[in-house]
Amino acid sequence: MKEKIQKICDDFSEKHKFSGTCLVKQGNDVIFSHAYGLxxxxxxxxxxxxxxxxxxxxxxxxxxxxxxxxxxxxxGQDYR
Structure with missing residues (x-):
């Protein structure tokens, strides 16, 4: 799972010249975190x-x- 998330974030960062951080958690567990760009x-x-x-x-x-x-x-509610 971590490798798939990293690939998605890496590809997005490269394609869009993203500068920032990506954090993916499940409950209290950090699955992926990485800083990108400047x-x-x-x-x-x-x-x-x-x-x-x-x-x-x-x-x-x-x-x-x-x-x-x-x-x-x-x-599952529609608030619109």
Whole structure:
């Protein structure tokens, strides 16, 4: 399972020049975690698992929407 997840993340990172981290957990168990790309392109600083990325306020809307979609899928309820 870990190898499949890593391949998906590696391929996505390469194709989209992704900078960030990927974390996959099942319960409390970490299945996969890896940092990709650069934390700061101007200074060529690589991302690490503990890198703190700046996020704009607009990302809150996307995060909230993603969480609500997951809750909807898990619960089987349609809240729309």
């Amino acid at each position: 934390a700061h392109r101007g200074f060529n600083i690589p991302s690490k698992l503990n890198t703190m990325f700046d996020t704009a306020s607009i990302t809150k809307v996307f995060t909230a929407t993603a969480i609500l979609i997951l809750i909807e899928k898990i619960s």
